Amino acid sequence: MARNDHDLVIVGGGPAGLSLALHLLHWTPRIRTRVVVLEKARYPREKYCAGAVGGRGEASLARIGVQIRVPSAPAHGISVRLPQGELAASPGAIGRVVRRIEYDHALARVAQERGIKIEEGTRVLGLQRDAEGVRVETDRGEIRASAVVGADGVGSVVRKGMGLGRGLWHAQVLEVDTPRTAQDPPRSMLHFDLSDPRFDGYFWDFPTVVEGEELVCRGVYRLVIPGRKPQDLEELLARYLERVGLDLRDSKKKRYAERGFAPQEPCWAPRILLIGEAAGVDPITGEGIAQALLYGEVAAKFLAERMARRDFSFVDWPDALASSPLGLDMRIRHEICARYFGPARAFYEEAFLEAPEAFSLGVDYFAGRPLRRLAQLSAGLRMAILAWRRRSLSPLRPWLNPA
DSSP states (O other), X not given: OOOOSEXXXXXXXXHHHHHHHHHHHHHOGGGGXXXXXXXXXXXXXXXXXXXXXXXXXXXXXXXXXXOOOOOOEEEOEEEXXXXXXXXXXOOSOOEEEOOHHHHHHHHHHHHHHTTOEEEETOOEEEEEEETTEEEEXXXXXXXXXXXXXXXXXXXXXXXXXXXXXXXXXXXXXXXXXXXXOTTSOOTTEEEEEOOXXXXXXXEXXXXXXXXXXXXXXXXXXXXXXXXXXXXXXXXXXXHHHXXXXXXXXXXXXXXXXXXXXXXXSOOEETTEEEOGGGTOBOTTTOOOHXXXXXXXXXXXXXXXXXXXXXXXXXXXXXXXXXXXXXXXXXXXXXXXXXXXXTTTHHHHHHHHHHOHHHHHHHHHHHHTOOOOHHHHHHHHHHHHHHHHHTGGGOTTSOSSOOO
């Protein structure tokens, strides 16, 4: 009988993989020497990302006594521009904007200080399951494990090794860092612009700190919709920047892709789990850092129980994820996404304007604040009335069958 080198191999040393390792170690300290994180790059490594971290994500780390101290721009509210008007909510501290090159590095150092083994510069080439475990092939040799977690992002090697495609929801993103302009919203706001209905996505303006300089991270997120001709990202962003007197050619352009969560898509196999963007994050906005941190917490609770009884079938992982607050949140976002980018778009935009409580609740959720019961009831009533008045734009009618 072959002996496995580790109980668990975590592929990917970003927020999802490191959150999983930290939470698992917190609940089951004895596994310290039986878990390893494989990271293909060496810290600090660049990772293009808008960098907004909702308070609910860092609250997950705080529950196990982890605080990540890196340069950041505090966020005290969110504003949205729609074709019919604007919304804003500023309840106070709701999160911050970080640079992944610094945030991931700091998170990895905390993990190492707590005794988690991270193999930097180790690229996973493939994996094979057998009756006794998983053989992980890397550019530094083979590793055997009882189970593997793929936390390796949108280009997940683990996902590909499971024979899975890229999934229903995927997006293309282009971002730049620029100086602030006189037309910008207050620096403490995370600003989204959905006022252009000609493409399936949005623009954003987030405060950021780059090498000590206060700048603005601006970008365009475009959901790739089957059967629709995509618009050029550079053309979209150039036109958006022109409105505030900026030239796209003056900034370094950063392109990347994102994957959204769809509940009907497999995110597990015997001895293998997918978490973070390897499984999928918010398809509407592409928000991923907070969700990655929460994925780690949910998966750690699940794995701690299964590893204790040596049960690596993982057949009940979809139920465990679905019953968690994270799973419910992502399913709701998936369902809205299947309806928003279609005929019901006008309904949702009108609903937000007529029921600002719904928008405020969304901001509170992003921040990890308790949701006010009265505001929930008021928002639900207003939206139900609007749905009745606008039955031709029913939010219950998806443009794309999500099943």
